[in-house]
Amino acid sequence: MQAASLTDQACxxxxxxxxxxxxVADDNGVRAAGPACARATRLFATVGAPVQGQAQAWIDGQPALLEAAILRAQQHLGAARAPLFGGLSTDVTGMRALMDLADQRGAVLDHMNAEGKLRNLRTVQDAGWITTTLSEVRNRSDLVVCFGTDVATRYPRFFERCVCVDDTLFAASPLQREVVFVGAPAEAVAAVMQTDGTRAAVTMTAIDIAVDRLPEAAALLRGLVAGTLPPELVTDLPLAALRTLAERLRAAQYGVIVWVAADMDWPHAELTIQALTGLIGTINQTTRCAGLPLGGSDGDFSADAVMLWQTGYPYRTSLASGTGQYDPVMNATAALLTRNEVDLLLWVSTFDPARSVPDTGAVPLVALTGVGTPVLPGAAVQIQVATPGVDASGYYFRADKVVALPLRAVTDRQLPTVAQLARRFASGLGAV
Ligand code: SF4
Incomplete structure (x- = not known):
């Protein structure tokens, strides 16, 4: 294979x-030559590894010809009366084809990242919010508060690309910025300060708060911003530091509060997010402030966007009745499997081989997985598929959900795409 080098590729x-x-793509696979982070370097090498001469499909854990695996998957889909399409880690193109198949088979749709996404969704449903974009953060913000997250663990180049930058659109010199971490893991924050904290005109500080006190801290910060707390308030939270932060938020020209809902893994985390969106609303009475609820990994915003276009509902929607029925609790993958309410799981995971597949018990599992995913012992059928941005072209919604970036194939390993397989399944099955 002749080596190919492509620039300005989206990750x-x-x-x-x-x-x-x-x-760079050659006989050794796909390699990120720069300026990729460690996560991208690792995943391009894993997901983009050569596959020639290796099995690309399995039936009951045994290597099989691709056509035989497609036929067996079709048989399982045809026999299922209550299928569940889970994972859904693909791009817009793959998701559109999966939606058509789900519509035909009357499936329930649920994404592997749904739990985090729903924490944000419940906040929007209850109270609305004011959010911003990565570009606005880069070009306008003077205060960035990272609440309960170091950000960089899940979004490694966030500070490099959006915060600690020399060039912005509207200023001749680097913006003076302050970053405040509230309740983020200390070691991760120290790593960010050592690398990104030394770039540009950015000051970084941290307020140490245990994870289980973050709901209380968000409520306290909201009260401090609103000025509604009694003066003799008693708390063992770092009140002075939070009071200073509240004052800083009220004085900032463009403050941004960043959170990662996936990290807020505690009961009723949506109430913590509501406290943050509430204080943002208060600040906007006198100056500017916005939220940045980061998501978009594993194609979650791409899948969500397609579902909203086509059904008007987010994930955890059932198409069994011929129309969308959204239920974020009853239609959760784990709940459906536990209650034996589905008779097939079609699992789609193209980006990260480390994402685990739910235990389906006696329910047949048909898995469409990217290169690097181990052979799944319990799978009735497993087919290796192309990954968007590696050997399939497509579109991918970014973390702020305002831009869908084109993903371009950089190699061709002759692997089927999720969209091709979904269309094959649908065409071979006809109406339910
Ligand atoms: S920060 Fe995210 S999108 Fe950017 S190179 Fe790393 S893994 Fe890819």
């Missing part, structure tokens, strides 16, 4: 979708 391995990568 599909986290929600930032950095579109400045140089990728």
């Amino acid at each position: 599909p391995f986290c929600g930032l979708a950095c579109d400045d990568l140089t990728l």
Whole structure:
């Protein structure tokens, strides 16, 4: 294979979708030559590894010809009366074809990242919010508060690309910025300060708060911003530091509060997010402030966007009745499997081989997985598929959900795409 080098490629391995990568493809696979983060470097090497001479499909854990695996998957789909399409880690193109198949088979749709996404969704449903974009953060913000997250663990180049930058659109010199971490893991924050904290005119500080006190801290910060708390308030939270932060938020020209709902893994986390969106609303009475609820990894915003276009509902929607029935609790993958309410799981995971597949018990599993995913012992059928941005072209919604970036194939390993397989399944099955 002749080596190919492509510049300005978008990366599909986290929600930032950095579109400045140089990728090299040759007989050794796909390699990120720069300026990729460690996560992208690892995943391009894993998901983009050569596959020639290796099995690309399995039936009951045994290597099989692709056509035989497609036929067996079709048989399982045809026999299922209550199928569940889970994972859904693909791009817009793959998701559109899966939606058509789900519509035909009357399936329930649920994404592997739904739990985090729903924490944000419940907040929007209850109270609305004011959010911003990565570009606005880069070009206008003077205060960035990272609440409960170091950001960089899940979005490695966030500070490099959006915060600690020399060039912005509207200022002749680097913007003076302050970054405040509230309740983020100390070691991760120290790593960010050592690398990104030394770039540009940015000051970084941290307020140490245990994870289980973050709901209380968000409520306290909201009260401090609103000025509604009694003066003799008693708390063992770092009140002075939070009071200073509240004052800083009220004085900032463009403050941004960043959170990652996937990290807020505690009961009723949506109430913590509501406290943050509430204080943002208060600040906007006198100056400007916005939220940045980061998501978009594993194609979650791409799948969500397609579902909204086509059904008007987010994930955890059932198409069994011929129309969309959204239920974020009853239609959760784990709940459906536990209650034995589905008789097939079609699992789609193209980006990260480390994402685990739910235990389906006696329910047949048909898995469409990217290169690097181990053979799944319990799968009735497993087919290796192309990954968007590696050997399939497509579109991917970024973490702020305002931009869908084109993903371009950099190699061709003759693997089927999710869209091709979904169309094959649908065409071979006809109406339910
Ligand atoms: S930060 Fe995310 S999108 Fe950017 S190169 Fe790393 S994994 Fe890819």
